[in-house]
Amino acid sequence: MAKGKKQPKRILIVGGGYVGLYTALGLQRKLRSLEASVTVVDPQPHMTYQPFLPEAAAGSIEPRHVVVPLRKVLRRCHVLTGRVTKIDHGSRTATVEAIDGHRDEIEYDVLISALGSVSRVLPIPGLPEQGIGFKTVGEAIYLRNHVLSRLDLAASTDDADLRRKLLTFLVIGGGYAGVEALAELEDMARYAIRYYNTISANDMRWVLVEATGRIMPEVSAKMGVYTVKVLEKRGIEVFLDTRVKTLEGGHIVLDDGTEFDTDTVIWTAGVKANPILQQTDLPLDERGRVRCTAELQVVGLEDAWAAGDCAGVPDLSRIEEDPTATCSPSAQHAVRQAKRLVPNVLASLRGRPPKPYFHKYAGSVASLGLYKGVSDVLGVLRLKGFLAWLLHRGYHLSRMPTFNRKVRIMFDWLGAFAFRREVISMGQIQDPKTEFTRAAKS
Structure with a gap:
């Protein structure tokens, strides 16, 4: 090595979600030769586009198509499948626990925290045993098979109380995730139940419980009221200003x-910053998120950046009304912060000042099942029904990473439109060794 030759910077991206993937994609495209190397660490070998999870659960989209394989798209990056358990920015090292359990220390020069969020689980009796989350493609597949298998079990029993329990479905949390999961799954179950002779759609009971006075706070209050009316018209019970006291034994x-009794509890009542952040020397705010400047730099630290749900970034669009306002943990901010993060990191590497992140709320779209939706664009254009549903699909398709996945999802939609959605329960996936174990014992 020639004396004085500048070494490439080592960039470590912790988290392979939306922010991590798009930041790595941007850097691998724009970094100059030998300017820097990029390493991405995530427990999963893929990124999941969460807004499409409800449609994946309902059978409108193939679950494999809502995930993007990291190694396939990040060919100029080093991808590690493992979990970061500790970050010591003072010594520029991160501890990574691999799949087989062994731990390695990775040295870096520049840190990008894209750890995202996890489900916020409250201390409700029975919740850990009964609840099912809705943040991963695995949970979406499980819920699809679980709901359809409840129909199978209910159709084969003569016990009226058991049938009522099996056909009662509870969703806790009235944000986007909860409402869309409820609407899509109810729509799927209503379609599937036509093929059963001993049960009908009227036997099903779908319940939504929300602790605040309205659902989907991301849209206007008027659209929230409209959404409740749409759900209630479908026979879905909506409880507002209501909390769950216990879930023990269903x-x-x-x-x-x-x-009431139920065999299905779907928990979507909020998120919290990834608890791994507690095992770092990064400054955290009262919500456990990394304290950041408007430029997405970690406050008080050099060569450290953060974005997405794990970052407490000042919301410059609301700074006049509330100087302490920070960006909410939403897909809308994650998408746009990732776009700002790439040029800011590059600017820092090249000795230029980074620019602040500024995003004013542009609106929201939500699906309420097949051909049904609501949208609130700029607080002016409020759509309901089919047009809102089309806008929802179009918006999220445009945000889906990679042309490959966009095309596959479009073909999924065309297939579902031409041949209707599949309503097959593949319960063997939940316990694939059952039949083999039975055969071994016979």
Whole structure:
């Protein structure tokens, strides 16, 4: 090595979600030769586009098509499948636990925290045992098979109480994830139940419980009220300003006195910053997120950046009304922060000042099942029904990473339109050794 030759910077991206993937994609395209190397670490070998999980669960999209394989698209990056358990930015090292359990220390020069968020689980009795999350493609597949298998079990039993329990479905949390998961799964179950002779759609009970006074706070209050009316018209029960007291044994008790039994509890009641951040020397805010400047730099640290759900970034669009306002943990901010993060990191590497992240709320779109939706664009254009559903699909298709996945999803939609959606329960996936174990014992 020639004396004085500048060494490439080692960039470590912790997290392979939307922010991590798009940041790595941008860097591998724009970094100059030998300017820097990029390493991406994530427990999963793929990125999941979460807004499409409800459609994947309902059978409108093949689950494999809502994930993007990291190694396939990040060919100029080094991808490690493992979990970061500790970050010591003072010594520029990160501890990574690999799949087989062994741990390695990775040295870096520049850190990008894209750890995202995890489900915020409350201390409700029975929740860990009964609840099912809705943040991963695995959970989406599980829920699809689970809901359809409840129909199979209900159709084969003569026990009226058991049938009622099997056909009762509870969703806790009235944000985007909860409402879309509920609407898509109910739509799928309503379509599937026509093929059963002993049960009908009227036997199903779908319940949504939200602790605040409205659902989907991302849209206007008027659109939130409209969404509740649409759900109730479909026979879905919506409980607002209501909390769950216990879920033990599948027996649900709400704080308004309502009680019922269910075999399906879907938990979508909020998220929290990845708890791995507690094992770092990065400055955290009261919500456990990394404290950042408007330029997405970690406050008080050099060569450290963060974006997405794990970052407490000042919201410059609301700075006049609330100087302490930070960006909410939403896909909308994650998408745009990733775009700002790439040029800022490059500017820092090249000795130029980074630019602040500024994004004003542009609107929201939500699906309420096949051909149904709501949208609120710039607070002016409010659409309902089919047009809103089309806008929802078009927007998220445009945000889906890679041309490959966009095309595959479009073909999924065309196939579902021409031949209707598949309503097959593949319950063997949940326990694939059952039949082999039975054969071995016979």
